[in-house]
Amino acid sequence: MMLGRISPPDSPFRAHARWQAHWCTALGSPFTAQLCTLVADRLDPATPLGRRLDSWPGNPQDDALMLRVTGGLHALVRAGKAPALAALYPPAPAPDPDALWAALAPVLAGKAILPWLDSAPQTNEVARSGVLVPGFLTIAAETGLPLALLELGCSAGLNLVPDRYGYRLGTLEAGNPDCGLRIHPVWDGADPPAAPLAIESRAGVDLNPLDVLNPAERSRLLAYVWPDQPQRLERMARAIAITAEDMPEIVKGDAADFVEARVKPREGVVTTVYHSIAFQYFPPETQARITAHMEKVGARATPAAPLAWLRFEMTPSADGTDHADAPTLRLKLWPTGEDRLLARAHPHGKLVQWLA
Ligand SMILES: C[S@@+](CC[C@H](N)C(=O)[O-])C[C@H]1O[C@@H](n2cnc3c(N)ncnc32)[C@H](O)[C@@H]1O
DSSP: OOOOOOOOOOOHHHHHHHHHHHHHHHTTOHHHHHHHHHHHHHOOTTSHHHHHHHTOSSOTTTTTHHHHHHHHHHHHHHTTSOHHHHTTSTTSOOOOHHHHHHHHHHHHHSSTTGGGGGSOOOOOOGGGHHHHHHHHHHHHHHHOSOEEEEEESOTTSGGGOGGGSEEEETTEEEEOTTSSOEEOOEEESSOOOOOOOOEEEEEEEESSOOOTTSHHHHHHHHHTSOTTOHHHHHHHHHHHHHHHTTOOEEEESOHHHHHHHHOOOOTTSEEEEEEESOGGGSOHHHHHHHHHHHHHHHTTOBTTBOEEEEEEEEEEOTTSSSEEEEEEEEEEEETTTEEEEEEEEOTTSSEEEEOO
């Protein structure tokens, strides 16, 4: 009798891994897609990893389970702990699936990936500063004041130092051109206002902040970037170095507690609360408390002590059940409290359609 390849029974995890492969392909990461497909098709269900994944108690999709596995694999490769696999990782040419599986199977059969299942992937996309900064420039132009930045869901704090990076936004050059990092989204529309980007102070909050001064946490942040996105990896490594030069204040805690404790308009600055692809992860009670506090203190804002709320977030669909279209950049600025759509943009900031 000929023994074929192991053909494991399908499980919610395997279906999720195939879905993840589809999205990796659609987002331009064919190598990561290949990893997902191989795991879905060939992971031995009798290994400790196979057992845990196939009997995952939660929803594999909600828990981004496959990306926990790819993050763990990338971390091992980056640390030099899986040399046979590393030889097939980008920038090597796309490997033959059987050759890749031959290098992958022993790693998956061991225990090294298991700890990566215990926590959700955590990212911090610095290219989102290329979407936020045009919003900050709009706030600066309209108030004529320096910004006091308060970021909610700031992760490692890479978007808390937007003034340290360089930008090309349409035809406008902004920020610091000499830092070795230039954020240059594909731009559609008029240029944003050419105001000076003066930051008076900066602080952020995250439920689970990553400390870029800690080598293990730094490696973790880089491991979640897909290995076939070298530009993103390079950009993040540079942003980590720039942020670490002078760490901004990052508070560990819930965003609503931070907003209630810290958001109060002050004379001479525009108090600027902002967040990118974070609000949807806050519990409904946190979202409601943030909104209530912003409205309450917004009512006390004056032209000399204004309040801004800049949000780069997914847009709920008309029936409120899902997210429709591209994420939007919206600005609510008090004392008027007018709320405006400034832009639509790619979720990672690759493309900005400036509408203001
Ligand atoms: C998808 S990440 C986005 C991180 C960052 N804003 C960016 O654009 O790269 C969402 C962040 O929200 C944080 N988060 C989730 N719930 C939170 C809460 N209740 N309060 C504060 N931060 C929270 C997570 O820890 C995570 O770092």
